Amino acid sequence: MANEQNGDTVNLHPEPDFAQAFKDLARGERAAAALENHLDSLEKKIEELLAKADEEEKKLKTPSKPSSTTTTATVDDAAPPNDRGKSST
Secondary structure, eight states, X not given: OHHHHTXXXXXXSOOOOHHHHHHHHXXXXXXXXXXXXXXXXXXXXXXXXXXXXXXXXXXXXXXXXOOTTOOOOOHHHHSOGGGTTOOOO
16 A cells, blocks of 8 residues: 555556557457368268268168079089080090
8 A cells, every 4th residue: 555655556447458458359269260170070070970880770671582593503404404424536
C-alpha cells in the first residue's frame, strides 16, 4: 500500500493484447482444421472397413453350391474311346 500512497498504481487489469489473441486464435483454427482432416480420413477408412466386413458377412451367409460338374480327366479319358487301354507296341 505504500506504493499507492506515493502515487504509483499497480496495473491489476493489463490492456488486452489483441495481436497475440488473434495469433493464438489463428493457431487454434489451424489445429482444429488439421484435426478435422485427420478425423475425416479416419472416418473414410472406417466406412471402407465396414463395407468390406458387410461384403464378407454376406458371402458367409450365402450358401455356396458345390461344383459337382467339375471332373478331373485321366490319361485314359483323354484318349479316344477305341484306343483306351491299348498299348502302342
